[in-house]
Amino acid sequence: MGSYKYFEEYDEQVTEELKGNFSKILKGIGEDVTREGIVKTPERAAKAMQFLTSGHCEDPAEILRSAMFAEDYHDMVVIKDIELYSLCEHHILPFFGKAHIAYIPNGHIVGLSKIPRIVDVFARRLQVQERLTHDILECINDTLKPEGVAVVIEASHMCMMMRGVQKQNSVTTTSGFRGQFEKIETRTEFLKLISSSLS
Template identity: 85%
Template sequence: MSNYRFFEEYNQETTENLKQKYSDILLGLGEDITREGIIKTPERASKAMQFLTQGYDQDPAAVLKSAMFAEDYHDMVIIKDIELYSLCEHHILPFFGKAHIAYIPNGHIVGLSKIPRVVDIFARRLQVQERLTHDILECINTTLEPKGVAVVIEASHMCMMMRGVQKQNSVTTTSGFRGQFEKIETRNEFLKLISNDLG
């Protein structure tokens, strides 16, 4: 017998409120909400939506500040291929892909795991890719005050793949640059490094 127990904590009032609304949606679609496969769906959907939007309750700047260290390092730091999953605010359908982020320290570095955490916090909100890119960029730039920041996001959008134009292989790329990355030579170095397979 396994002693594994998965535990997630949710606000009970919010869970019940959303559960009722999901029941109404399923009824509106003509579903039988009493059948075996559906009976627990409103509660599952309620908890799933709370999980997928938990970024509203988290402070990305505080995450960065919790792991800032004084360090005399002035070269580019790159974290590439950061997986991200978000929900499009227009249709509440997923978009997913990878973020590539670089910064040039200005007296402080940050724990490497904190950059992906910042990505997750902003992604776990209803988003558009353009704003997600900007949010991540400005948070790092304002909090770390580095010499430069660069963010590139490549993502596939289910609203384009499942409905609308139904284009299965399209990828949307957005980017933002601050400080030294506004110089073409620094930007090109970054873009070359994230496009190369360094392994």
């Protein structure tokens, strides 16, 4: 009977350093780091932290440039309900939700999968939702140079839900608009599209 194998590549030196730090944290909160359920936790946490912050090692603008195509299309392109998961830089607790993004091409379109990819790149950093919204907006605006770009993010924050005010049903919404989306009629069309079901 074969054994299960799962392979992920991590920097061994960084993993060992983080592993030691997580072990100290566990001891500091009174855990027995030799018990069966905890013994591998420092290594797992070290690898998880590297994955969850791996966006620092990627260039989101280059991701967009790798799939830009000349196209004479000047109507709104909307990608909505893009799942996102990030870590709040204040407490290193998760926040998660959805991003809704639109742009109006100005000579170039981009492969649709690249928009969610750059959401992941920026989300896989220690973040605040406001900066995450701004980073995505400016990356698309600066790289594609569209006639307009819009970003709306709706997210729930575990730092509000698990600790602090403990408001489990709270949702934070942030938005940013450039170019044509600064016009009320274009912005209204976008907001209507992301709030409606077309199915």
